[in-house]
Amino acid sequence: MESGAVFAGLHPSTTPGSHNLLLGPSRGAVKLLHPAFTEKRLFSIHPHNLQFQKQFHPVSFRNYGNNNVNCVKVDSRASNAVSELADIDWDNLGFGLMHTDYMYIMKCSKDEGFSKGELQRFGNIELSPSSGVLNYGQGLFEGLKAYRKHDGSILLFRPEENATRLREGAERMCMPAPTVEQFLEAVRVTVLANERWIPPAGKGSLYIRPLLMGSGAVLGLAPAPEYTFLIYVSPVGNYFKEGLAPINLIIETEMHRATPGGTGGVKTIGNYAAVLKAQSAAKAKGFSDVLYLDSVHKRYLEEVSSCNVFVVKGNLISTPAIKGTILPGITRKSILDVARSQGFQVEESHVTVDELLEADEVFCTGTAVVVSPVGSITYRDKRVTYGSDGVGRVSQQLYSALTSLQMGLTEDKMGWIVKLK
């Protein structure tokens, strides 16, 4: 049986081919304008791909299959060309995997740091059946987005925060990690190599998924002898099918996402497999997702399967404090600053279920979900609704402030935006 591709870690995997409908690297006659091919001296070709030892200036080339450009080493200065947009329905993007042109791969052994990576055609990777990631879950992922502005520039939002979080997670999972600089450079070349997949301004974003995994073979329980850092990307629209409409959450009282001393505070892959059961049950009952409680008192809010939660009461915005069991979200951290700058009182504390049920508004934050208003919470068969169907005032205000910043529509006074071109 083949394994299916899954995006965002939180949807049951699908059969192969179900995401293969759009222009992928293996479809013939795909016209590409590769941003890396702007200056001959800026890149070198992998020895196995001699057919590309030619001069490349801003040039389009035809790809008649998988084998034309398997490995392209890209110099850090490469990339200025304008790329055509991929021929897809940009008005109906969801949050699913779409095969793009290139992925980035960098490997190192246990005792070395990462040194040099390369772009490869997007495609399947080979792993030993005995690899650390497959057998012992030695893996981490990250998630960030690139936005295209109307003027053609391409923006990232606080990518160094993802790099730092990956390093912290790697420390917890006994893995070597790329330096912040290596991470940023890898993101940069991957995004620019896939530039034609970045949605037009206002239509969505390019979701960037870095992975770090123990790829070396190991049988007895121990850190893997080899590690792979990989980045792939996919154009995305809204995460929840509700779009910006309020989502409906159910509080899980039996299963827990994380425990004190565990790995809930890092973005390790096992945390996501662990929530699938509760999430699938919730979805089967018509809920959008699950809200978890702390595993000790079963009384304090933790987070949703893939996003942080905020509670609004009057002018006070509260969110559960970071104490090792919830992921320190970059959107969470940014929203705290944005809210503070807009005159709200913000608090990171223990937030009880009672406070949640009595709140004026509730919303979730995350790279994928952005700011997602919560329309209802169900707790032990009791359903509490917020607002009257519309998006709450505070959620709307913070959503607008954050997305305007991320899309480069307002001045970046915080220094959060990284302009790729």
Ligand SMILES: Cc1ncc(COP(=O)(O)O)c(C=O)c1O
């Ligand atoms: C468990 C969990 N909590 C919170 C978040 C939000 O984090 P961020 O805002 O950095 O995307 C995510 C998203 O990746 C997540 O997986």
